[in-house]
Amino acid sequence: MxxxxxxxDLYEVNSLIDQFPVTAxxxxxxxxxxxxxxDIKSTVYFxxxxxxxxxxxxxxxxxxxxxxxxxxxxxxxxxxxxxxxxRYLVDNNKKQxxxxxxxxxxxxxxxxxxxxAGRIAYHELSGFTLGDxxxxxxxxxxxxxxxPESFLAVNSEKSYLWRENYITNFLERDIPQLGIQIxxxxxxRFWMMLSDYHGNIINYSELARSFGISDMTVRKYIEILxxxxxxxxxxxxxxxxxxxxxxxxxxxxxxxxIYHTLxxxxxxxxxxxxxxxxxxWEGFALEEVSKVLxxxxxxxxxxxxxAGAELDLxxxxxxxxxxxxxxxxxAPKTTKSMKIVIEDLKLSHLWxxxxxxxxxxxxxxxxxxxLKQINILSEI
Numbered sequence: 001m002x003x004x005x006x007x008x009d010l011y012e013v014n015s016l017i018d019q020f021p022v023t024a025x026x027x028x029x030x031x032x033x034x035x036x037x038x039d040i041k042s043t044v045y046f047x048x049x050x051x052x053x054x055x056x057x058x059x060x061x062x063x064x065x066x067x068x069x070x071x072x073x074x075x076x077x078x079x080x081x082x083x084x085x086x087r088y089l090v091d092n093n094k095k096q097x098x099x100x101x102x103x104x105x106x107x108x109x110x111x112x113x114x115x116x117a118g119r120i121a122y123h124e125l126s127g128f129t130l131g132d133x134x135x136x137x138x139x140x141x142x143x144x145x146x147x148p149e150s151f152l153a154v155n156s157e158k159s160y161l162w163r164e165n166y167i168t169n170f171l172e173r174d175i176p177q178l179g180i181q182i183x184x185x186x187x188x189r190f191w192m193m194l195s196d197y198h199g200n201i202i203n204y205s206e207l208a209r210s211f212g213i214s215d216m217t218v219r220k221y222i223e224i225l226x227x228x229x230x231x232x233x234x235x236x237x238x239x240x241x242x243x244x245x246x247x248x249x250x251x252x253x254x255x256x257x258i259y260h261t262l263x264x265x266x267x268x269x270x271x272x273x274x275x276x277x278x279x280x281w282e283g284f285a286l287e288e289v290s291k292v293l294x295x296x297x298x299x300x301x302x303x304x305x306x307a308g309a310e311l312d313l314x315x316x317x318x319x320x321x322x323x324x325x326x327x328x329x330x331a332p333k334t335t336k337s338m339k340i341v342i343e344d345l346k347l348s349h350l351w352x353x354x355x356x357x358x359x360x361x362x363x364x365x366x367x368x369x370x371l372k373q374i375n376i377l378s379e380i
Contacts, residue, residue, distance in 0.1 A: 002152055004132055006036050006125075013099075013123050014040060017070065020121040021090035022098045024076075024113070027125035028229040028255075029103040029174060030166065032148050034074055036125065037101055043069030048078040060085055068095045076100040084115045091119075103174075126229070127151065127255060129291045135372035138355075142284050143268045145257015156267045163261040167191075170230075180224060190221050194231070194251065195262040199279040201248050201304075202233075222251070230254060232287075237301035237314045239345060246304040256284040281328035285353050285371050286313060289324060292374050309340040311350075317380050320348040327354045334362045342366075351377070 013036065016023040025033045038045070044067055046053045056063055057079055064071060064085075076082065086098055113120055127146025130138060144151045144159040147166065153159035171184040171191075190211055197207070202222070204215045211218070225231040234250040253259040259280065265271050271280060290300060295315055303323075304310035313324040323341060325332075332352045342350055342365050351369045352362070361367050369376070 003035075004128060004148070004152075005039065006032065006128075006132055008129075008131060009036055009123070009125055010039055016121040016123060017097060017099060020119060021096070022086060022100065022113075022116055022120040024100045024102060024120060024122050025125050026102050026122060026229075028147075029170070030147055030149060031103075031125055031127050031229075033101045033103065033125055035148070037072050037074065037099060040072075040099065041070065042072045042099065043067055045072040046074065048073065048075040054078070057082070061089075064089055064096075065093065068093075070097045070099060072099045072101070074101045075103065077102045083113045087115045087119065124229075124296075126287070126291065130288050130372065131292075131375065138372060139268060142256060142280070143260065143271055145255045145260070146287075147255060147257060150257050159257070160261060160266050163257050167258065167261060170228075174228065175224070178224075178228070182221070182224075187221065187224075191225065191230075192262050194222070194225070195253060195259055197251050198253050198259055198276070199282045200250060201246060202251050203248065230258070232290075232297060234286075234300060234302050234313075235298070237303045237345075239303075243344070244306040246306065250302050252283040252286060254283075254287060256280055256287070259283060278328045281355065282312060282326040285326045288371060289313065289353065289374055289377065292377050294378070303341065303345060305340075309337045309344070311341045311345065314345065320380075321345055322380065323347050323350045325350065325352045327352050329354055330356050332362070332368050334366060338366060 013023060013025060017040070025036065027033055046056065048054050048057070060082055073082070090096055090098065128141060128148060128151050129146065130141060133141055133151065141151055143156065144153065145163065150159045150162050153162055167188070171188055175182065175184070175187065193207065193211060204218050207218045208215045222231065222233065226233050230253065232252045232254050234252065236246055236249060238245060253262070260271060263274070263276060265274055271277060274280070293315065299315060301314045302310070302312055303314050311323045312326050315322055323345065325338065332354050338350060341347065347365065350366045352366065353369050353371055353374060356370055359367070359369055359373055
């Protein structure tokens with residue numbers, strides 16, 4: 001299988017290791033955390049899914065306290081009781097540093113690591129980005145998704161098969177390991193139903209009625225999928241303006257390959273003929289942009305009024321406000337909604353991210369930006 005080096009992630013993780021005694025790489029299973037960690041020079045590597053390594057942690061203090069250098073512990077969520085010990089060790093041995101990897105719930109790991117406050121930094125890793133694989137691979141990563149084994153599959157059929165098995169393993173293995181007792185079939189049906197809302201406002205009551213469960217159960221299921229890096233819940237931005245604003249969040253499946261599998265889209269031709277083409281492009285482009293902006297999920301928003309004006313992505317940078325619209329259109333045009341958004345949110349600039357090749361201005365405040373050139377957003 002071809003090896004693709006994650007240069008940006010490698011640089012960022014090494015920078016965190018230099019600054020903090022403990023660095024955590026969080027992300028979904030099989031997104032490349034272990035491969036990334038093995039590209040970093042370490043003294044010793046422990047994998048807590050390896051029975052031999054797990055046995056060594058019967059007496060973790062005796063095992064760890066005399067080791068010098070960088071200690072890597074993979075699948076840390078299997079031993080949450082290690083976190084208080086790590087605090088003691090790094091406070092009393094300045095020659096030790098830890099790189100911990102977790103593929104369970106990011107919230108679970110953050111709660112477990114509260115004892116490391118001020119000592120730990122987090123790096124969230126998803127699958128490959130367009131920057132990793134190259135702009136010439138845009139169609140492939142859009143169709144196959146960003147999980148390394150899915151993207152590196154030799155053809156659409158093998159990639160689709162890998163994703164089908166990934167979904168099954170996630171539901172039947174990963175979810176129960178978190179202590180969540182939900183039948184795999186029920187959560188799969190819910191996940192499939194949720195895919196119809198991809199890129200749309202979540203209507204909790206409608207979902208509850210359709211699935212025959214309570215609003216609170218809907219929220220619980222979404223929280224599970226969000227916490228395990230499967231979905232992105234994008235919160236609305238509220239400004240103190242005299243307009244009725246949409247207050248429910250939007251939802252996206254974070255990996256477009258998984259999204260396509262849940263929709264039974266098996267090829268690029270299927271995708272182009274799908275009624276979900278625009279929604280797929282929006283979710284795909286949103287994830288790529290979020291990685292370039294290097295913003296936490298809670299720093300990104302959308303904006304929509306009940307009158308119809310809307311903005312797909314909103315964020316603040318250096319005290320200024322910026323926005324993006326995602327359009328699967330070869331020749332995007334200025335709309336009335338864009339003008340309203342710029343005025344109401346006082347945007348310093350608005351970009352329209354599209355699949356074309358040319359970068360050009362529609363207005364002094366509006367630029368049409370090819371997805372393959374979104375790295376310019378990191379220069380704001």
